[in-house]
Amino acid sequence: MNTLIVVVGPTGIGKSKISIRLAKHYHSEIISADSRQLYRELCIGTAVPSQEELETVPHHFIQTKSIQDYYNVSDYEVEALTLINHLFTFKNPLVLTGGSMLYVDTVCKGIDDIPTVDPEIREEVVDWYRNNGLEALRERLRLIDPEYYRIADLNNPKRLLHAVEIHQMTGTPISAFRKNTVKERPFRMIKIGINQDRKILYDRINSRVEQMMDAGLLDEVRSVYPYRNLNSLNTVGYKELFAYFDGACSLDEAVDLIKRNSRKYARKQLTWYRRDADIKWFEPDQVQKIIEFTDQILKADG
């Protein structure tokens, strides 16, 4: 039976190392589910695996796009599934790992088919929102899509904007596209969660930020500073240093902020994964146990 081993956990916990161990053990390959390691211009700040690590095991979806490319979860779903199904023709199991919760989930459960919004439409709607405000945006949504209005997070402009954009572009309310069903996948999944004591995790995150700085993060961020408004650069590790380049804060303050925002991100990831009952949790140093666990399941089908 084709099996996808899914490794999740908070940033800085050591998913990459464990995934590489697993992939080596099974002579397999790694599919990355990371919305920022996707960009070739970003490396240090997104903690892309080292050149050496990348050479040990084939990796996919690492630094294959440009920060200037438009890319979204749905694109990823299509590309990742195509690749996974292809790889399964000669390798099994495969390892999926990454910190982007929605990316992982989209491989595991799928995402509804909703059209991609044209940039012009997006700009038009965003402008309208800037001029009219949140209250007006809500009202506009209520009129065009009362069904979505009922369940929407009315304080969240981004979500409301998207719903309005979809209607503006297609003439169809977003609720008509939302099926919210879990797609069947032609392979089995084993979900492995990595976590450890919060205090230790925070220490690891903090020191990893220091290491990134030592590795030249400042120069990396400087090199993409001209593109700072791109969404792909609305990213922890970059936005804080942009603020430093702007003169809005000191370098020390920016680095502290990176640490703090990384910790917040880790917490958010844990919140997301906590509700997934299919995940079997381990500590970062339990690679042996993880392998025993996956071996046991894989051998069960003989």
Added chain:
RNA sequence: GGGGAGAUACCAAAGUGGCCAACUGGGGCAGACUGUAACUCUGCUGGCGUACGCCUUCGUAGGUUCGAAUCCUGCUCUCCCCA
């Protein structure tokens, strides 16, 4: 040594007699999440309790008052200016 300012919850910072368990921001904790998701948004944050509520807080010890974080006095500490 003289003069001035101040001590508020984890931090910063409002409050200057009752509407104060105490604004707000940060941090922390918890949660939501269907299209650029490392995004965006929400709740809680003195203790106990599901809750009406009860108990203990605003440097410290007293005092005034029906009532004090807020007024008065002593003490401790911090900061600034002049010597």
